[in-house]
Amino acid sequence: MSRLPDARRCQEWAEEMLSYARAAGAEGAEVLVRDGCELEVKVRLGEPELVKEAGSRALGLRVLRDHRVAVTYSSDFAPASMRQFAHESVELCELAEPDPLADLPARHEMAREIPDLDLWDETAPSFDAAQALRLARQGEQAALQCDRRVTNSEGAVMARVMGATAFASSAGFSGGYRGSSLSLVVAPVCDDADNKKRNGHYWTASRFASGLLDAEAVGLEAARRTLAKLGSRKIATCQVPAVFAPEAARALLGQLAAVVSGGAVWRKSSYLAAREGTAVASPLVTVVDDPLRRRAPGSRPFDGEGLAARPNVVVSEGVLRTFLCDVYSARKLGRGSTGSAGRGVGGGPHVSTSNFVLLAGKTPPAELERVAKGLYVTDLMGFGFNPVTGDWSQGANGFWIDNGSRVHPVSEITISINFDDLWKSIDGVGDDLDTRSSVQSPSLRVSSITVAGT
Amino acid sequence: MSRALGSASRLAANPLAGIDTAVAEQLLGEALASGGQYADLYFEFRRGADFVMEEGQVRSVGRVLLVGLGVRVLRGDATGYAYTEELSSARMREVARTAGQIAAADRTVAPAALSSLRGSDTYPVSESSLAQPGPDKVALLRRADAAARGFDARIVRVEVSLAEEWREILVFTSDGRLAQDRQPMLRFGVHAVAEETGRRQGGRSGTALRRGLELFALPGHAPEEHGREAARIAIAMLHAQEAPAGSMPVVLGPGESGILLHEAVGHGLEADFNRKKTSNYTDQIGKSVASQLCTVVDDATVGHARGSINVDDEGNPGQRNLLIENGVLRGYLQDRISARHFHAEATGNGRRESFRCQPLPRMTNTMLLGGQDDPEDIVRSVQRGIYAKHFSGGQVNICNGDFVFALSESYLIEDGMLTAPLRGVNLIGNGPEVLRQVTMVGHDFKLSEGTWTCGKDGQSVPVGVGTPTVKIARITVGGTRTP
Incomplete structure (x- = not known):
């Protein structure tokens, strides 16, 4: 399927829909159009298991009348259907109740220009299934061949996504942009004692094909990480320092994003609700949300309500500087938006992070592991986080550290601490920022955490 | 596209109505033309609506409408897959051919004649709740909201949501099966937050069943019961201790x-x-x-x-x-x-x-x-x-x-x-x-x-x-x- 995402065409659709919505009686309207094109291949034990190719297009509409809101979603772009859809959406507003704060942004708030953030790889369209299969095969083969203890594989997946996004608002904005993204993940399996198997993975991702790691290197690293888990065991219940690898630290940072969201704050669903301007983390912690990084995975030239994207310092040396807000949550909290609205075709605007980054420290990660006894955490499992109270308890895998070295792999334990205490007791930040995804962290060390095991 | 706001008579024509065995057999033939051993077509038409009440007010109403076709072609354990939201003849054939590209063989299999599968109906629903008047659903939200707030003065926030979905599927396989189903789903949920001098806790209650609005007449599922249960949990957890x-x-x-x-x-x-x-x-x-x-x-x-x-x-x-x-x-x-x-x-x-x-x-x-x-x-x-x-x-x-x-x-x-x-x-x-x-x-x-x-x-x-x-x-x- 050769149809390419076309940002200009999407913008025309968005503007067309906007005019139908106004004609149908909407006092305010916003239209988001997404046109995507995906290619995904999976290779397992050298054989192709899946080749998936598809183009997909949909539009999301938000309409307001008398401060009543309706949010609708359709994939039908025939002009007659679009017109009817606009009518029905405006009619739906009658079921909502008036909310004086429900309104589009003011005209002067809207973005005036759309920066080019270098998010589109011109070579992405020519990246085809054959090439994807070749890289996936290479990556998997490197893992399978590097050590005879690698006996099986969950496969290697290579994906390429190309998308166009356009947004038009009756508050005075219309714009669009394209983005591309490629990724390769390799997931080998090793046999362990007691019929257990150990799985691990490693991945590379970039907006540009040229930014991907070599497939073979990905496979070798995946195998190395999986082999290291052989002989994993539980440890006794204890209180020790814990070092979080960047991948595990990223999960913590993602949970922090949820409680600095203005939406969670006015909904009384964040333990940080009354804490702006106070210390919420160790002075070693500075967190920014920056949508304007060139070529970065979470970058966006404007936000989900058509406001200019801008960097926000969320936590500065441990002090909470601001909550991230879209227009509605900002009004609820009596302030201005931070340009942090996200928007999908299936729902209205909501607070979302862009590139949410915990800035790298100066400590080499090996130095963080210099503890007498401790836990090195490679990954977390489960949903044990209560944002209202900060209670935090997760399954964990990793390694036991004795006298500064990792001595054996650990699994089937939980680690628990109040989330507020976790951030305040960070006593080391690594210099190894992992920039592969839109939530980015270096290694972190927490001075003491409860480990539950045998 | 759905026009459903009021009565059932206003529900629009089903976009899958024109999909018959002749269309399916042609597409299956197209999908297998490159040498695949098996192919299936999956047509889906999904309508949904949702209502969210926060702080005692219906904050937003939403509606979703999705139509599409997924085509799968198998050769051994390998799958070729493609899909489209556009059900024009040209586009469906293009998708069938794309899915078929996984296979490359000289010999091709012809699809078998289709015959319909008759199954049981474990969730008979005479009509989708989508056809019921919106204000009836808003009334349900209001009942749950009032019950949660009334449970205890320490309940400081209540969110109630109702989501309804009606999904129709049509499956055609190259070994001759034709199956269809209509799958309703009604989901109702309450989230309550309790506060007491520096402590705060949340509680949830809800249900999701393949039913229409009669769900709320079942034991334990009156909106008030879910409201009170969410509030009860939030209050009960206010003084919860650290776990061992x-x-x-x-x-x-x-x-x-x-x-x-x-x-x-x-x-x-x-x-x-x-x-x-x-x-x-x-x-x-x-x-x-x-x-x-x-x-x-x-x-x-x-x-x-x-x-x-x-x-x-x-x-x-x-x-x-x-x-x-x-x-x-x-x-x-x-x-x-x-x-x-x-x-x-x-x-x-x-x-x-x-x-x-x-x-x-x-x-x-x-x-x-x-x-x-x-x-x-x-x-x-x-x-x-x-x-x-x-x-x-x-x-x-x-x-x-x-x-x-x-x-x-x-x-x-x-x-x-x-x-x-x-x-x-x-x-x-x-x-x-x-x-x-x-x-x-x-x-x-x-x-x-x-x-x-x-x-x-x-x-x-x-x-x-x-x-x-x-x-x-x-x-x-x-x-x-x-x-």
């Missing part, structure tokens, strides 16, 4: 605890993992994998249950499958590719999130059947441990069987009695090891009517879980209080 850390006995309450089955054994018995030998249950059929007290079934035929399906997304009838009988592993959950590999019958577990996804072996309603013990005796038998009542979710690593699940309402058991409420805590265990630790099974089996959604390979499908009261002799409790 370490290995100890746990009593699982009836119903929701089935999430343990789902994570501890259900995923590991999905046939794709066993075909690939990446599950810790690989090659274990006929062997003991659990205590003799454990009999586990996956049952797609429970009337109106969230996980029930009349036909799966590969056109096979949903059914009741025995997975573990008195501790012995009896069977896997199959999709088409795996059933062929194991020379097994289809079990009706090939499911997908939408036309954009290929089917995978998935659970429906997964249950541990009731036993002999009196639930009160089970609690009385524990000197010091935990009683688990409500859960917020779980996750498993299929390869080694390690799983976690999170408790949102639990109590300390001291000398056979429930005492202090405990703060949110995770349990972690290993599937086969934990099922061997099952030492008592109550006679009070219950299927949870909660909103459970299972994720796998990025695809979400609705499921059900159920258990009686169960005692696990030892499992690791991830609290913060060390002995």
Whole structure:
């Protein structure tokens, strides 16, 4: 399927829909159009298991009348259907109740220009299934061949996504942009004692094909990480320092994003609700949300309500500087938006992070592991986080550290601490920022955490 | 496109109405033209609406409308997949050819003549709730909101939501099957937040069943009951203590605890993992994998249950499958590719999130059947441990069987009695090891009517879980209080 995402065409659709919505009686309207094109291949034990190719297009509409809101979603772009859809959406507003704060942004708030953030790889369209299969095969083969203890594989997946996004608002904005993204993940399996198997993975991702790691290197690293888990065991219940690898630290940072969201704050669903301007983390912690990084995975030239994207310092040396807000949550909290609205075709605007980054420290990660006894955490499992109270308890895998070295792999334990205490007791930040995804962290060390095991 | 706001008569024509066997046979032929061995077509038409009430007001109303076709072509274990939202003849043929590209062979298979599958109807609904007037649904939200607020002055915030969905599917296969189903779903949920001098806690209650608005007339499902239950949990948890850390006995309450089955054994018995030998249950059929007290079934035929399906997304009838009988592993959950590999019958577990996804072996309603013990005796038998009542979710690593699940309402058991409420805590265990630790099974089996959604390979499908009261002799409790 050769149809390419076309940002200009999407913008025309968005503007067309906007005019139908106004004609149908909407006092305010916003239209988001997404046109995507995906290619995904999976290779397992050298054989192709899946080749998936598809183009997909949909539009999301938000309409307001008398401060009543309706949010609708359709994939039908025939002009007659679009017109009817606009009518029905405006009619739906009658079921909502008036909310004086429900309104589009003011005209002067809207973005005036759309920066080019270098998010589109011109070579992405020519990246085809054959090439994807070749890289996936290479990556998997490197893992399978590097050590005879690698006996099986969950496969290697290579994906390429190309998308166009356009947004038009009756508050005075219309714009669009394209983005591309490629990724390769390799997931080998090793046999362990007691019929257990150990799985691990490693991945590379970039907006540009040229930014991907070599497939073979990905496979070798995946195998190395999986082999290291052989002989994993539980440890006794204890209180020790814990070092979080960047991948595990990223999960913590993602949970922090949820409680600095203005939406969670006015909904009384964040333990940080009354804490702006106070210390919420160790002075070693500075967190920014920056949508304007060139070529970065979470970058966006404007936000989900058509406001200019801008960097926000969320936590500065441990002090909470601001909550991230879209227009509605900002009004609820009596302030201005931070340009942090996200928007999908299936729902209205909501607070979302862009590139949410915990800035790298100066400590080499090996130095963080210099503890007498401790836990090195490679990954977390489960949903044990209560944002209202900060209670935090997760399954964990990793390694036991004795006298500064990792001595054996650990699994089937939980680690628990109040989330507020976790951030305040960070006593080391690594210099190894992992920039592969839109939530980015270096290694972190927490001075003491409860480990539950045998 | 739906015009549904008022009466049923205003519902628009079904966009799948023009899809008949002639269209399907032509597309299947196109899909197999490059040498594929098997092809199927999956047409889906999904309408949905949702209402959210916050701070006593209907904050937003939403509507969704999705139509699409997914085409799958198989050659050996390899899948070619493509989809489209546009059902023009040219576009559907292009998609069929794209999916067919996985195959490259000189010999081609012709599709068999299609004949219709007649199945049972485990969730008869005369008409979708989508056709009912919107103000009726707003009234339901208001009743739950008022009940939650009225429960206790410490309730400071209430959110109520109602979501309705009507999904029609049409499956055509190149080996001659034609299956269709209409799958309603009505979901209702309340979230309450309680506050008291510096403390804050949340509580949830809700349900999701394949029903129309008559759901609210069922015992336990009046909007007020869900409102009060959410408020009760939030208040009860205000003074919750830190949970202990370490290995100890746990009593699982009836119903929701089935999430343990789902994570501890259900995923590991999905046939794709066993075909690939990446599950810790690989090659274990006929062997003991659990205590003799454990009999586990996956049952797609429970009337109106969230996980029930009349036909799966590969056109096979949903059914009741025995997975573990008195501790012995009896069977896997199959999709088409795996059933062929194991020379097994289809079990009706090939499911997908939408036309954009290929089917995978998935659970429906997964249950541990009731036993002999009196639930009160089970609690009385524990000197010091935990009683688990409500859960917020779980996750498993299929390869080694390690799983976690999170408790949102639990109590300390001291000398056979429930005492202090405990703060949110995770349990972690290993599937086969934990099922061997099952030492008592109550006679009070219950299927949870909660909103459970299972994720796998990025695809979400609705499921059900159920258990009686169960005692696990030892499992690791991830609290913060060390002995």
